[in-house]
Amino acid sequence: RYLASDAKSKSNDQTNISVDVSQKQKIYITDPISPGSIFFLPNGTKVFNKLVQFIKLQTTQLFGFKEVITPLIYKKSLWETSGHWQNYQDDMFQVAVNDESKEIYGLKPMNCPGHCVIYKRFDRSYNELPLRFADFSPLHRNEASGALSGLTRLRKFHQDDGHIFCTPEQVYQEIQNCLKLIDLCYTKIFKFTNTDESTTEPYFLKLSTRPEDHYIGDIKVWDHAETILKNVLEESGKNWELNPGDGAFYGPKIDIMVNDHNNKSHQVATIQLDFQLPERFDLKFKDKDNYYKRPIMIHRAAFGSVERFMSILLDSNNGNWPFWLNPKQVIILPINTKKEDHVNESFKLKNFLSNNNQTTDNDIQPIPLNSFHFEAHVDDRSEPLGYRIKDAILNKYSYLIIIGDEEVKTNKYSIRTYNDRNIEHLTSAEIFDKFKTLEENYK
Amino acid sequence: RYLASDAKSKSNDQTNISVDVSQKQKIYITDPISPGSIFFLPNGTKVFNKLVQFIKLQTTQLFGFKEVITPLIYKKSLWETSGHWQNYQDDMFQVAVNDESKEIYGLKPMNCPGHCVIYKRFDRSYNELPLRFADFSPLHRNEASGALSGLTRLRKFHQDDGHIFCTPEQVYQEIQNCLKLIDLCYTKIFKFTNTDESTTEPYFLKLSTRPEDHYIGDIKVWDHAETILKNVLEESGKNWELNPGDGAFYGPKIDIMVNDHNNKSHQVATIQLDFQLPERFDLKFKDKDNYYKRPIMIHRAAFGSVERFMSILLDSNNGNWPFWLNPKQVIILPINTKKEDHVNESFKLKNFLSNNNQTTDNDIQPIPLNSFHFEAHVDDRSEPLGYRIKDAILNKYSYLIIIGDEEVKTNKYSIRTYNDRNIEHLTSAEIFDKFKTLEENYK
Ligand SMILES: [Zn+2]
Numbered sequence: 001r002y003l004a005s006d007a008k009s010k011s012n013d014q015t016n017i018s019v020d021v022s023q024k025q026k027i028y029i030t031d032p033i034s035p036g037s038i039f040f041l042p043n044g045t046k047v048f049n050k051l052v053q054f055i056k057l058q059t060t061q062l063f064g065f066k067e068v069i070t071p072l073i074y075k076k077s078l079w080e081t082s083g084h085w086q087n088y089q090d091d092m093f094q095v096a097v098n099d100e101s102k103e104i105y106g107l108k109p110m111n112c113p114g115h116c117v118i119y120k121r122f123d124r125s126y127n128e129l130p131l132r133f134a135d136f137s138p139l140h141r142n143e144a145s146g147a148l149s150g151l152t153r154l155r156k157f158h159q160d161d162g163h164i165f166c167t168p169e170q171v172y173q174e175i176q177n178c179l180k181l182i183d184l185c186y187t188k189i190f191k192f193t194n195t196d197e198s199t200t201e202p203y204f205l206k207l208s209t210r211p212e213d214h215y216i217g218d219i220k221v222w223d224h225a226e227t228i229l230k231n232v233l234e235e236s237g238k239n240w241e242l243n244p245g246d247g248a249f250y251g252p253k254i255d256i257m258v259n260d261h262n263n264k265s266h267q268v269a270t271i272q273l274d275f276q277l278p279e280r281f282d283l284k285f286k287d288k289d290n291y292y293k294r295p296i297m298i299h300r301a302a303f304g305s306v307e308r309f310m311s312i313l314l315d316s317n318n319g320n321w322p323f324w325l326n327p328k329q330v331i332i333l334p335i336n337t338k339k340e341d342h343v344n345e346s347f348k349l350k351n352f353l354s355n356n357n358q359t360t361d362n363d364i365q366p367i368p369l370n371s372f373h374f375e376a377h378v379d380d381r382s383e384p385l386g387y388r389i390k391d392a393i394l395n396k397y398s399y400l401i402i403i404g405d406e407e408v409k410t411n412k413y414s415i416r417t418y419n420d421r422n423i424e425h426l427t428s429a430e431i432f433d434k435f436k437t438l439e440e441n442y443k
Numbered sequence: 444r445y446l447a448s449d450a451k452s453k454s455n456d457q458t459n460i461s462v463d464v465s466q467k468q469k470i471y472i473t474d475p476i477s478p479g480s481i482f483f484l485p486n487g488t489k490v491f492n493k494l495v496q497f498i499k500l501q502t503t504q505l506f507g508f509k510e511v512i513t514p515l516i517y518k519k520s521l522w523e524t525s526g527h528w529q530n531y532q533d534d535m536f537q538v539a540v541n542d543e544s545k546e547i548y549g550l551k552p553m554n555c556p557g558h559c560v561i562y563k564r565f566d567r568s569y570n571e572l573p574l575r576f577a578d579f580s581p582l583h584r585n586e587a588s589g590a591l592s593g594l595t596r597l598r599k600f601h602q603d604d605g606h607i608f609c610t611p612e613q614v615y616q617e618i619q620n621c622l623k624l625i626d627l628c629y630t631k632i633f634k635f636t637n638t639d640e641s642t643t644e645p646y647f648l649k650l651s652t653r654p655e656d657h658y659i660g661d662i663k664v665w666d667h668a669e670t671i672l673k674n675v676l677e678e679s680g681k682n683w684e685l686n687p688g689d690g691a692f693y694g695p696k697i698d699i700m701v702n703d704h705n706n707k708s709h710q711v712a713t714i715q716l717d718f719q720l721p722e723r724f725d726l727k728f729k730d731k732d733n734y735y736k737r738p739i740m741i742h743r744a745a746f747g748s749v750e751r752f753m754s755i756l757l758d759s760n761n762g763n764w765p766f767w768l769n770p771k772q773v774i775i776l777p778i779n780t781k782k783e784d785h786v787n788e789s790f791k792l793k794n795f796l797s798n799n800n801q802t803t804d805n806d807i808q809p810i811p812l813n814s815f816h817f818e819a820h821v822d823d824r825s826e827p828l829g830y831r832i833k834d835a836i837l838n839k840y841s842y843l844i845i846i847g848d849e850e851v852k853t854n855k856y857s858i859r860t861y862n863d864r865n866i867e868h869l870t871s872a873e874i875f876d877k878f879k880t881l882e883e884n885y886k
Pocket residue numbers: 110111112163299300
């Protein structure tokens with residue numbers, strides 16, 4: 001698709017945009033006290049939490065995943081069982097515990113072994129499968145300090161991670177469902193810049209097959225698995241390309257790629273078939289015929305690293321967040337900041353949209369579960385309205401609301417988007433409903 | 444209040460109840476592969492997430508906290524600045540990073556130093572104060588393996604942590620607000636068993652003052668701070684007792700205690716004044732007079748450890764969760780499991796209450812943000828209705844819905860609680876609204 005050197009310079013460019021916007025919008029900071037770990041500032045935390053909220057709802061409510069919370073440190077012996085100690089040790093942080101056992105722990109780089117521990121704890125029956133665990137734990141990988149960059153190459157990051165334990169017969173359907181979630185994400189919710197004129201697809205798929213030399217397991221099982229993946233890909237009707245020999249040593253995989261504004265592709269989602277971990281952990285389920293059999297494991301993520309996903313979003317939107325993700329959703333501008341009623345009305349509206357008002361100070365009522373609260377700010381600096389409008393646009397507020405005599409009198413407010421001068425006149429309740437609909441639908 | 448030996452046996456009893464219920468309800472497991480770290484199973488994760496959702500909404504929307512996400516590992520030098528390396532080293536996990544610096548990292552036992560790093564990064568002005576950070580990071584403390592117990596003594600846990608940076612003049616108001624949040628939690632939402640006949644208060648407060656010997660800072664500053672705390676406590680009108688000399692070495696504190704069903708008291712919330720960390724990190728703000736001054740730091744949590752809080756909840760409710768927290772909210776029982784319409788109607792209602800239905804399989808619509816999804820199960824085992832009702836009650840479902848000919852005909856369903864035989868007849872929409880109101884109000 002592109003030359004390697006080209007890719008490198010484009011990669012820097014992508015990092016620069018997201019770093020630049022992040023700095024302007026106070027999304028995050030980094031500090032040499034913890035290289036490769038992000039300090040998400042309040043604005044970045046809002047974006048991060050909304051993304052996780054979105055993906056949690058889809059995975060648990062649409063695709064039958066059950067969220068679990070698992071430990072971050074595990075004894076060396078777990079990593080020996082999983083094979084990480086032999087194959088991944090240099091990338092793992094070791095943790096020393098000052099107790100009699102003197103055992104070494106590893107700070108987890110992946111959630112899979114922990115999910116195997118949960119699977120194995122109970123006697124599993126065929127009617128529990130497919131069993132799907134979701135996990136949003138922080139993960140740590142010891143990237144070289146020179147390789148650390150923005151939100152893309154980190155030592156600490158989060159995945160929208162999931163593992164499916166299923167029978168061989170269920171694999172096809174499960175992979176298909178993984179692709180459905182991915183399609184939902186990348187065609188309905190997150191639309192990345194696609195400047196590649198050869199296609200109108202918002203994303204493309206790569207199938208990576210059995211490596212020539214280093215692989216484990218039976219060729220027949222590999223062939224069967226690859227055939228399943230090919231069939232699912234064919235049936236999906238999506239663009240996909242073959243990446244022969246690039247699979248993981250434990251199984252073939254599908255990677256999902258999106259393009260940034262420079263047409264450089266980035267891997268986001270991934271779906272990996274795994275025959276090895278169930279073997280290594282000796283996982284079983286009791287089948288209908290009462291025999292214990294080996295489940296197959298699927299590793300999958302729709303965002304991949306949430307941090308890297310944010311970076312690609314930032315590159316793509318250049319700081320123009322959709323309303324639901326915007327840490328600066330709406331700014332309210334009193335026309336004349338010397339007029340008390342303009343300013344008061346502005347703050348009244350801000351409180352209404354923030355939806356956290358209390359009637360009396362001494363009998364506090366709890367904020368209801370699942371309620372909507374919009375990020376509304378008032379700019380009542382004694383600057384001309386034109387200046388403040390310009391500033392609001394520079395600050396990329398999704399909506400601007402302007403309040404003057406007419407608005408105070410009619411209780412209908414003038415509202416516009418940052419990039420469209422068209423003005424609507426709406427009541428506070430109508431604005432709230434408009435915003436609610438936008439958030440509900442991830443717009 | 445009680446003899447030490449008594450307290451010990453009661454403590455075991457509390458642990459036993461919560462461990463016992465947790466096992467029955469599949470709340471969590473532990474494993475020697477990671478002693479002191481909890482594997483929250485899907486049911487436990489639901490409870491954990493709901494608790495965090497509740498407290499996040501209150502702290503951010505009612506009390507002006509801004510959530511941040513901060514690193515888990517920091518170089519030794521941070522812990523030297525904060526004083527943890529000198530005073531807390533044995534309780535910290537050390538992390539080895541395999542890079543050229545060969546520097547040792549500490550896995551964080553507290554969030555405070557990370558919040559100081561964020562505070563210090565920007566030039567702070569008086570008009571940014573009070574600045575309040577909330578953080579739900581996993582924390583690690585190296586408890587001796589013999590001391591580990593249930594959900595109460597852990598090596599990995601989460602706090603509903605918060606730090607307030609403010610001026611000396613703001614301390615009074617901030618402490619008052621901390622107490623308001625605590626009062627909201629422990630009188631309106633979480634009502635613990637109180638078998639202590641000497642009081643009807645749902646919780647009580649302890650003021651711990653300057654230690655005799657080991658303290659830092661000026662006695663005058665201590666006296667002033669203790670006077671503030673006393674005044675706030677007096678004005679609150681709540682029961683409180685003095686705990687002379689039991690403050691932290693860096694400042695006085697208020698601890699909030701609740702009683703378990705054995706009348707043993709447990710610390711939940713805490714509010715700590717801190718003059719030391721701002722000094723150690725050389726934190727400043729530019730005051731109105733353009734001089735840089737030192738802010739005061741307040742550490743506070745309403746739950747304390749979320750895990751320990753869950754344990755006290757479990758002890759108190761003995762597995763009878765309020766509806767909003769119950770991982771088993773409602774069970775639907777077809778009267779005659781051989782009648783297709785009874786069973787179909789049951790699954791139709793389950794899907795309606797789960798609220799994750801899709802009209803067509805091929806055009807998936809995203810699940811809306813902040814939508815309600817109730818945990819509804821169908822018991823269509825071919826067992827007599829009476830047996831299944833008994834089982835549902837044993838399993839502590841909040842609600843039982845029974846579906847027979849009448850219900851299929853009228854679309855009004857018979858619904859009762861697990862502990863009350865009174866039956867209401869409601870449509871599916873009425874049931875949904877009833878459940879929504881319960882969840883919204885944390886009932
Ligand atoms: Zn995995």
